[in-house]
Amino acid sequence: MAEIKTALAYFVKNLKQYWRALFISLLLILVATYAQIKAPLYLGDAISSLTDYLVASLTPGGHGSLHDFYVAVFSMIAFYVLTEFALLISGLMTAKISSDSVGVMRRGLFGKLQKMPVRYFDTHQDGKVLSLFTSDLDNIFTAMNNAVFQIFSQALLFAGVIWMMFAKSATMAWVTLASTPIAIIGALLIAKYAQVQINHQQAATADMNGYINEQLAGQTVLLTEGRQADSIEKFEPFNDQVRVASQKGQFYSGLLNPLMQGFSLLNLAIVIFFGSWLVLHNGMDKASGLALVVVFVNYSQQLFQPITSLTTIYNVLQLAVTGANRITEVEEEDDEVNNGKKIAGPLKDEIALKHVDFAYNPDRQILKDVSITVKKGQMVALVGPTGSGKTTVMNLLNRFYDLSGGEITYDGTKLQDFDLYSLRDRVGIVLQESVIFSKSIMDNIRYGRPDASLKEVQEAAKQARIHDFIMSLPDQYDTQISPEKDLFSSGQKQLLSIARTILTDPVLLILDEATSNVDTVTEAKIQEAMDNVMANRTSFVIAHRLKTILSADQIVVLKDGQVIERGSHEDLIKKNGFYAELYTNQMVFE
Ligand SMILES: Nc1ncnc2c1ncn2[C@@H]1O[C@H](COP(=O)(O)OP(=O)(O)OP(=O)(O)O)[C@@H](O)[C@H]1O
Structure with missing residues (x-):
């Protein structure tokens, strides 16, 4: 918890100057989410008005109008276009905010290092100091660019879809939500295992880099003493460790998508099966019934997108939190003490x-x-x-x-x-x-x-x-x-x-x-x-x-x-x- 608090403080400190852009970007996500969850309703309207029209046209002497159908279709298109447009602009803004603010973080860290006492560099490996820039700030950038806004938009989408579903039909909403707890638990378990493997992979990579670093630094001695074969042989276990850890990490992360797809399809089957059954047995007219099922088929798919995204983001965020903590640790180190006021002039004595x-x-x-x-x-x-x-x-x-x-x-x-x-x-x-x-x-x-x-x-x-x-x-x-x-x-x-x-x-x-x-x-x-x-x-x-x-x-x-x-x-x-x-x-x- 303390780690998250430190990371949040670090992000607030470095992001506060971008609050306007952040606010607009979040507002655009709100608009996009609203449009995204609203669009299926027009799809439902389009289907029900088309069905009404067909039924009326097939009835002798009856003639239907396609007016409502056109209105519904154009509204649906407009809402989908609005969704994509708002997401595009917010995506561009996010990319700019992330690269600008990580630039500020990089400058802050570099400036801080210039003020550190020599003792700090004596007691910290160059490679580790450098990895603050290469690995930690990179992880923060990836998280900001991909994850932070996604969390907001996906959480909003998840809540919005549930809200819309209940507004439309509570019974159908419960049917659609029936399998989600199992899906969420499954996704969390996989994300947790993937995280363990990613941690192993990072530790193994750090060990391997340390070994490579040492061997490169001592290349001349290595060549003079003719120890190349030995050096390669000792490299193998390090390489193997990284290979196995990354395979396992990929395996668990790779499981997430197919599993979620599976759950999503299962859910789809439940929605279609029970939805049709309910419609048929509740005396609903055919056009509205069909439209309701189609709307919920759409919502059921929209519901699974945030679950998959949020669990994928979890690992990215974890790395960013670790990075922010490491950088904060450096920034909290004492600067070189410089309390003296006298200006040194030419030596007299x-x-x-x-x-x-x-x-x-x-x-x-x-x-x-x-x-x-x-x-x-x-x-x-x-x-x-x-x-x-x-x-x-x-x-x-x-x-x-x-x-x-x-x-x-x-x-x-x-x-x-x-x-x-x-x-x-x-x-x-x-x-x-x-x-x-x-x-x-x-x-x-x-x-x-x-x-x-x-x-x-x-x-x-x-x-x-x-x-x-x-x-x-x-x-x-x-x-x-x-x-x-x-x-x-x-x-x-x-x-x-x-x-x-x-x-x-x-x-x-x-x-x-x-x-x-x-x-x-x-x-x-x-x-x-x-x-x-x-x-x-x-x-x-x-x-x-x-x-x-x-x-x-x-x-x-x-x-x-x-x-x-x-x-x-x-x-x-x-x-x-x-x-x-x-x-x-x-x-x-x-
Ligand atoms: N940054 C450091 N942190 C801890 N101990 C240190 C550090 N730098 C030097 N020492 C230790 O202080 C002692 C004196 O080192 P110093 O480098 O002053 O010796 P020197 O007389 O200049 O040696 P040389 O002739 O080999 O350069 C050594 O025992 C060394 O291990």
Whole structure:
């Protein structure tokens, strides 16, 4: 019940701006339903007036008139045309309302994701976040487009037909309704079984997608290790699960229509048989009797249409309710906290981490009492074994997470006191894994400063040592990059992100040195590019190749989240501790 309440609240929120169109659309359905249940009455009139005419014509000396017959036939046609016309317009309006409102929902969800803290993306699989857009919003669209209005129109039709039948003849109405309870129970049972199978099918598909995702992500390892046959063999059970579940789902859903057809025919037989019997034994005149049976034959068919539709819709609605609940869950997540009012300006003095403690999860502390000060224009290098917390320090400087203890200050002001976006505007980050967007090279470089001119972009690319490569491409800076057209090696991608960072001219630079194996020429270029971007800039560098940080003003050695040594390269070598050992080991392999 709570699920339905949440889903309703979500729909009301996103549909309220369309209330006028919705109202007109529902009104049209009302008109269509009224015309649809009214039309059989004119069919009855037509038959009875035709019968009267025939009887009169066959009586010697009598002559009948076809006037009433024509009126009835034209009225019937007019009502059927009205039905279809109103349904057509309402259908078109529904399609527009559904696509517009799902567009609003999509925009709302996408906007919400942009405001989420990094922690949310750490703890949620990309595939699951994406399925909110692909699967959940699609289910909502299907439900809105096909189901929501159908419920209204079919429920109205069902009630209207029953009302009309009783208005016309209560006895015949009871005869027509006699078999419907069994039909409704049968339809509900089938819908319930079909739902169970659809749930199985969805779960099996999610498992299979997870497996495919993992295998595709690890394709290179899979090929190198020659595990293709094993990968295919392990895929089979997942595939089988989906196949069996979808077969069963289709079987139960497929049963519904024939079963309802069967009930409808049975009902038709009852109506014709008992109807004729009643007419014959109730002393009704033949013309009216015949007309009454024909009218009820029509109603009996109209009665079964809503039962079939409503049970088919049930499954569609179920999926939409689940989708709306999943999206609401995301929308209710807290936004990234941004209470600070101060606007970060150019750095005057220093950035300092003071006794910083931090944990991603409460049960495991990552940083313990870390203190680092970097003066304006200085370069601090962070070194340490893998998992020692280097990237974590960088994440905190950009306020991707809040601290558990201690503080980080920017010219003496705590990071929380700054407006988050102004702070991040001042910070430039070059990550190990460079991010490239499906845009032109030009737009990729000026991603952080979309108004930059070609000259400025080229200057940044020159400093980043990637300009010559770009100029060697046929479309140069207009070259479009896409996942299918991966022109850059990982080293070149890092040069491109260095160019992007140079262009934004950040006050504080965070640089995570690429660990990927790049050739020596590219490595030298990366080094030059890094030197260029760091020149006269306050910077934090995570260094993996220690020879790149020999000139750092301060080297901070982290181990298990704690600072164990600090000083210049010479100081640390003299100290002959952890850093000296690390350095000596690397030099042996260089
Ligand atoms: N988002 C996260 N959620 C939970 N734990 C995390 C998260 N990111 C990192 N950790 C954990 O924090 C610890 C420090 O990780 P971090 O990435 O800061 O190390 P690092 O020194 O940068 O390592 P590397 O040199 O391998 O990049 C690791 O034990 C890691 O498992």
